[in-house]
Amino acid sequence: MPEYMPDFAQWSLDTIRDEDGALSWLEEQRFNWATTTSSALLHILEGKTIILITDEKRKWFEKYIISTINNDKIERPILPIVSVYSLYPHYNNINGGEMIDILDNMISLSYKDDYIFWYVGSGDDKRSDIAKRRDSSYFWIFDEDFHNSFKLNSYDSHLDIKLLQLYKLFNSSLNAAMFGEVDVNS
Template structure:
């Protein structure tokens, strides 16, 4: 019998001790958004990762870590938006976003979702904001199906790494049946 994801998340947060206590009060927001993203991963969808320019280091870290050779789990299909369309930074306007979105939909047969990490008002978030399935770690903005953080938080980078560690642990727990992301 697998555990409820919200309860599993709370237990995982508490196991980390004081360093992750900040997340305990946001655990429902975390659980709801992350469980939906995990369900999509388990359904075989590709993650298209988009980060704002200040978080390129995190994009690199996630892309390097999520399918690390030391992990004993199936590989996760994940790719950066920049490797799909190298000129993504110069995209502006809805028509160009539509063209890119159509190309991605054709390439991935609509079996994908966007994972956006960054400021809510960054134009790199525009394509992800158009899709209900998108997963967000968004700064300074409340948005549907988003986990919200503050860009001016002095320990934001540490929190992002902690969130990634928890996401990775959640991925393992759901893949190996310890927890049910749909509960």
């Protein structure tokens, strides 16, 4: 373990700058990134399960995350991450607060409240509603300011590329946090 562990905001800035300009768009948003992501990383380090939810347009991204975050080439412990759709395949048919309450109760019973939601997608998509009910949720949300969220613009022509870049940074952040290379508490 290094003698000096940088705080997560400084580590993020250094990592962004090491990408030879590919993440230059993120540099001015790094404090928002650091604040929201360090909180999510703390939950993950506590051993909480990640329940991933995306809007319909980002279903491809959900599949990408699920298939790569624990691939056979990782050199870290396997993370408990599941898709909300694997827990309840009829999630798209949920309408209204009562059905969300029923789903939320089932998840709480199954995971004993040791979980966080990670939502990626439009803020006005009904799929975001369940994650918005939980204070510990982690968001990569589009076109909306929300508690504990990293905001992106849905009309950005480079949105998909930015999502993949963010995921790469998130994965690097996760490794650094798990191996004690960065202080996510600061």
